Amino acid sequence: MADSGFRLGIDFGTSNTVAVLRWPDGRTKPLLFDGSPLLPSAVYVNADGTILTGRDAMHSARLQPHRFEPYPKRRVEEGTVWLGERDVPVLELVASVLRRVTTEAERVAGAKPGQVNITHPATWPQQRRQTLAQAATAAGLPAPLLSSEPVAAASYFVGTVGTHVPVGGIAVVYDFGAGTFDASVVRRNAGGGFDMLVSEGLPDAGGLDVDAAVVAYLGRNFAGREGDQWRRLTNPESESDRRAAWQLWEDARLAKEMLSRAATTYVHVPLFDESVPIGREQLEQLAKPILDRTVTATQIAIQSAGAAQSQVAAVFLVGGSSRIPLAATLLHRALGLAPTAIEQPELVVAEGALHLAPPTGRASVGGTTGTPIVPSPTSGGPRPTSGGGMEVSGDVAAAPVSAAPVSGQPVSPAFSMPSMTPHLPPVLQTGTMPAVPAQQTPPPVSTPPVSPPPVSTPPVSPPPMQRPPVAFPQQRPPVYQPPPPPVVQQRPPVVVPPVVQQTPPWQAPPPPPPQKRTGTFLAIGGGVLALLLVIGGIVWFGNRNGGGGETPGGDGGTSQAAAPPASPACGYKIAYLGMASGTGSDDGIMMRNSVRMAVDEYNLKHTDCPVTFAEFDTQGKEDLSKSKANDLVADSKIIGVIGPVYRNEIISAGPILNTAGIPMIAPFAADVDLTTMGWGTFYRIIGSDEDQANAGARYLKNTIKAKKIAIVYDDTAFGEVGRKAVSNTLGSLAGTTVSIKRADKDFASAVKQVTDGGNDAVYFAGQADDGAVFVKALRTAKPNFPIVSSDKVFTQGFVNNTAGVADGLIATCPCLPAEKAGGDFASKYQAKFEQTPTYYGPESYDAANVFLAGLQAGKATREDMVKYVRAYTGKGVAREIKFDASGNLDVPDPVIWSYKVANPYMKIDTAIPPA
Missing domain, CATH: 3.40.50.2300 (Response regulator)
Incomplete structure (x- = not known):
């Protein structure tokens, strides 16, 4: 199917589903379902097998609740659900909801969306994600990209709202929805996207629980009055009682939402025909035990991520229930940081999903996109990409802009937001009035407790209403961190003072001026060559192995640092150190593959003396960069490193590699100060x-x-x-x-x-x-x-x-378009990896060939390889290569392209x- 240019982001939620459509010109707009951007995720199976969704399903459920499933997302792992008179596949239920989204998207756009990104909880295992992907294709959508909800939310706040989270910085996503609560800690990575660190969930803490607390509060006043009328509201049996119960819960919800922007309101109690006043202070007292638990879960998540609260750069409020003013107040007091919210928090995740598409490293050139997940009934998981990753979830900080302006700012304890969320009264779950578990004392929070405001009505203690147990695992699975559609690669704006180090004993002194760099032998050889040509017209052979010879895989350019012939060094390794998986890994995968291609080509020509390719994947993280660098140093066979890639990786790994005397050629980082760190083994093969x-x-x-x-x-x-x-x-x-x-x-x-x-x-x-x-x-x-x-x-x-x-x-x-590279680079890469080459591949290929030329010249120690690289002069597929004493390119034209x-x-x- 041709790409229509329309992009669709879908947040398939427990209670509601939200979808945001992006036009080819960049405008975005939430889809409306019955006039609201919130489509209830509920489904109802008619006697004839047809399935109703959304408000139609909720309306029909009042009479025959046994045909009704309010939360298909919670049943996604069960395979089938008994509704009415038959088992209905969960995939069919989810597809019905997504089909409603598909229909509306096609109606609004006039075409099928060319790309779809669907979000899922951070802790969802592969089976659940696969079911979601299969349901999307069954609903008529293209194979979707899957993204974790916290990553999508964080990307939205950074990309659209403009909240600053530095590379390496920690952010907390406080997702307080209708049915559940999740606190997730994410870290901004070198690619500019976010990595999931940890997520803590409460399956029994959501907006419905607050609604239930309000209804229980009313019950303290009405239970026991006028016969069994309260029982009829809590355990409705007739159609009229069910309608009354529905109205009670609906009014409780509306009152809760109104109190986020007003001091007082009323809740009408059907059957009694009375309106009971309720104030914000009363609501906050009722909600506080639930909110205290969410704050505690947030603190536990931060601790589990190995971070201090002072390290949190931002707290993002997500989900309709996060509008409750006390939520922001408690978080601010507990963390010492004002949370950031927007006017419609329900839309954050769906629009954030659009930030994560298309899955490219740099901006798409000419419409190139990455590989989406392809659902397969028998695969059990997503297909691997040819780059070695799994396109499962997206963590890209790519921010579309809403058609209407969005305001996002730290919120004060009294921020006010409009209401939008039509929650589902629990009465419709089973046909009897359920209730929330009795409020229990939450774990202590490490900050001073908030004193509850006085309640105008003296509390009484009848048995509280209880919400029914939810079919949700109490033991949350380990946090899953799949490699997502890659994102924009950005070097972090970190200012690091130069590192002054003593020169290791192996390190050669600074090289002489360029005209003398090639050494005594070349001077003598040049004189002999001139003499031979004058006397006998003998052509003295060039391209000797000693100083680099012909660059393997290059354009036939030669190194001018000639030396006596030497046997190739055998049994050694060339390493790639850098991001090769995780968020924003496309550029890293491209670099890694290009190095591998150079090594494979070399080995085809040197079958009796092969070189081994070693990969050290840092995932763009400083701590992994450091540990992988130590692992690399410990392998005495590694004689040269392509990388590290990103600035934060270089800052972490550079000192370790330099101390060990391992030459490193960076194919990416252009930061000027990286060549002023005092590292004698660092070289950069692109312009600064x-x-x-x-x-x-x-x-x-x-x-x-x-x-x-x-x-x-x-x-x-x-x-x-x-x-x-x-x-x-x-x-x-x-x-x-x-x-x-x-x-x-x-x-x-x-x-x-x-x-x-x-x-x-x-x-x-x-x-x-x-x-x-x-x-x-x-x-x-x-x-x-x-x-x-x-x-x-x-x-x-x-x-x-x-x-x-x-x-x-x-x-x-400073990146050369791959198709402009010499040596037939682009077509060779395409043939080898079945993938169009992108950025920094030619440069990585050239860097590998510098080391391979050194091995061909017999350079068998790290010290000799450092000297070889320092004296190297040649032509690669991307540009001329020659380094100055600091490690920068020292050529007339470093080749800078405009896009x-x-x-x-x-x-x-x-x-x-x-x-």
Whole structure:
């Protein structure tokens, strides 16, 4: 099926299902079901076998509750459910709900969605996820991408609301829904997405439990009055009693929601025909035991994640019941951090799911997307991708923008939000009035308790109403952390002071100036060659093995550091150290595969002296980077490392590798300060951020031909590097210079300075999240205003979040488009891995071939390999390769490419000519 360009995010919830549709131009809108964005997940099986869903199901259930299943999500592992007179497959029940979503999405869009992302609880095992995927295809949807709910929620708050969570930072997702509660701890990874760390759940704490507490409170006043009328409300048998019971629970719910924005309200009690006043203080006293348990579960989740409360960067409120003001108050007191909420918390997860699609590392170029999960009745799980991962859940920080503005901010204890949630009265679960378990004393919270406000009505103690036991496992399975659709790869804006280290005894002194780098033998050899040519016209053979020879797999370029012939070094290993699984791993998988391809090609030519490929997957995490680096160092056969990949990985692993004397060639991280750390074994095979900024300035000057260019930069080391480089390159063309603070998130002043300064273009040196806010504000003030930025904004999240407003923006990148690489790289990669090559593959391939050339030249110790790399000069499939004394590329043109935003993708623009 051709991709229609429409994207659909679905939050299949316990009580309600929410779906958000994204148009090809970036607009998003929640689908409406009977006028509400909340579709009850309930199903009702008619006598003829047809299935009703949503409010139709709830309406029909009043008469024949034995045909009714209010919470099919809780039954997803059971296989079948007895409804009416037959066993009904759970897959059919779930598919019926999703089919309703499919129908509405096609009606609104006028076409089938091209891509669907469905969320699931973080703790769901593979079987449940597979059932969900199969139900989606049975409902007529394309094979879905599956994402964990907390990851989708966190991605929404960071991508759309603009909450700042640094790379490596911890966030808590407080999901208080109608039926259950979950507290999840997520960590922002090097790819800009989120990793699940831990989730703590309470299956018996939700909005329904608060409703039940309100009904129980009313029962203290009405039980025993006027015969058996209260019993008729709590255990209805006739149709009229069931309607009355329904009205009672509905009024209790509405009162609860109204008290989130009003001080007092009334609950009408049918059969008695009385309206009972209830105030916010009374509601908070009733809800507090439940909320205390949720706060305790949140604290336990943080402790289980191995984090201190002071390390939490943000707390996100999700789920309709999180509107209760006391929830924010208790969390603030317990954690010392004001939670962040939006006006419609029910929509967060569904719209957040759109952040996680499409599953690409960088922005999609020309519409390339990743591999979705393909449901198979016999597979028992998702298909592996050719990159070695499993496309199961998505943790991508790619943020679409709602058609209407969304306000997200830390909430005060008295924040007010409108009501939307039609909860299901438990009376419809079995046909008799259930009740919540008796309120028990919650575990102590490690912060001062909140004193309950006084209740205007003296409490009495009849047996409380009890909600029926729920069919949900009390023992939650281990947290599942599947590799999700990859996300945008972003280096963290961390400023790390240079590390000054003593030079290890193995380390060679700094190399001489470039013209002398090749050493005495080359000088002598060159003289002999000249003499032989003059005397006898003899062509002296070149491409000797001693200094690199012909680059294996390259374009036939040669290293100029020739040395006497040597036998290849055998039995050694080349390692890849970096992210190869987990959130945002596409770029890492591409790099790893490219290294493997270079090694395989080398071994085909050296069958008697093969090289072993070793992989050390860090998942983009600092702690794993450190431990994997130690493992790598312990293997004496490893003589060179491609990686680490991301900045945080390099900061963690670099000192360990340097101390061990292992040469490392980074194919990704462009941060300028990484080559100032005092590491004698670190080399970078791409241009730096400074090279990017210089190229961006040249593009503005020579291609756009702007005459006065504003420079907008953020308060990070990256921003300062960009400002200096662009200013120096532009010279007299530099116009207004504007500094922005990332914490402000209000760039109106910066936009005004740019527009009022008579500038005709702007260079933005900042991060993607801030860039989206700034670009939208600038393009609103001046549509089509020329903007150039760096690879920080070369992400699918930025493209989605700017919703077409950024079209035409130029993002530079030191990454060569794979199809532009030499040596038939792209077609070889496609043939080997059955996957289109993307970014940083050519560079990784070249890095591997530098080490392989060293092994071919007989370099059999780490010390010799360091010297070899330091003196290397050659041509790879991506660019000329030569390093300076700091480890940077030392070539006339490091090759910086420009890419142009063309929503919903990026388009390859051009290689920016050198100065």
